[in-house]
Amino acid sequence: xxxxxxxxxxxxxxxxxxxxxxxxxxxxxxxxxxxxxxxxxxxxxxxxxxxxxxxxxxxxxxxxxxxxxxxxxxxxx
Numbered sequence: 001x002x003x004x005x006x007x008x009x010x011x012x013x014x015x016x017x018x019x020x021x022x023x024x025x026x027x028x029x030x031x032x033x034x035x036x037x038x039x040x041x042x043x044x045x046x047x048x049x050x051x052x053x054x055x056x057x058x059x060x061x062x063x064x065x066x067x068x069x070x071x072x073x074x075x076x077x
Contacts, residue, residue: 017041 001014013023021043023029028044064072 013041 001017003011003014005011013029018024021029021041023043030042030044032040032042034040
């Protein structure tokens with residue numbers, strides 16, 4: 001999928017690539033250099049730490065009170 005570099009050094013990422021990476025307006029991307037010399041385009045921030053809600057998934061076991069669960073959800077516990 002060839003594309004042309006503008007005078008300002010900008011390129012248009014082809015739609016199939018944007019769709020595959022989940023890139024939309026305002027998305028950040030990164031260029032990584034592979035050991036074999038190739039340049040790889042990746043969606044930046046893909047390795048973000050999980051949100052506090054994702055970390056809690058499955059943490060509320062049997063026997064926890066509503067107050068304990070709410071404290072976990074708020075990050076108080």
